[in-house]
Amino acid sequence: xxxxxxxxxxxxxxxxxxxxxxxxxxxxxxxxxxxxxxxxxxxxxxxxxxxxxxxxxxxxxxxxxxxxxxxxxxxxxxxxxxxxxxxxxxxxxxxxxxxxxxxxxxxxxxxxxxxxxxxxxxxxxxxxxxxxxxxxxxx
Numbered sequence: 001x002x003x004x005x006x007x008x009x010x011x012x013x014x015x016x017x018x019x020x021x022x023x024x025x026x027x028x029x030x031x032x033x034x035x036x037x038x039x040x041x042x043x044x045x046x047x048x049x050x051x052x053x054x055x056x057x058x059x060x061x062x063x064x065x066x067x068x069x070x071x072x073x074x075x076x077x078x079x080x081x082x083x084x085x086x087x088x089x090x091x092x093x094x095x096x097x098x099x100x101x102x103x104x105x106x107x108x109x110x111x112x113x114x115x116x117x118x119x120x121x122x123x124x125x126x127x128x129x130x131x132x133x134x135x136x137x138x139x
Contacts, residue, residue: 005088006100009033010110012117012135026125028118028134034100039093040064044074048135054082055089055107063091115139 010032017027030046032039040046044064054061060081066074081092089102118136125132 004101005103005106006035007033008100008102008106008110010107010114012114014121014132014134025131025133026121028121028132028136030114030135034102039091039098039100041074043067044076045069052111054080055104055111058083 010030012028013031014026014028016024018024030048030051032046043066045067047063047065050061051063054063060079062071062076062079064076064080065071066076071079076095078094081094083090083092084104087104089104089107090099091102092099115136118132118139122132122136
């Protein structure tokens, strides 16, 4: 077991999206960087509900998935194996033989900050008559 945790950064990325002249909204997505790199490909998404569940108990979780919603489509044959021990969360990616040890308090603090950001964005965009969708739309 490593003596130190891997660095993790979880951020909310908000950008405008449009399907037509009058169909515009703001889309919120999570981005996770571990040791400065995404542990998933550019076309993949983070399944936020699964990610949040994985922060509470051990198990295999498909935290990352193809943008179509089917993890196997982008090579996620196995989910991330998650283990909790005290304040350390270990993620093992058996698809690529990578393992990370994450500081659970850091992850929880990042998620708390994101919840606050979402609240601010939802209120602000609502005042402008713009929908906010994506991460936290139902928080």
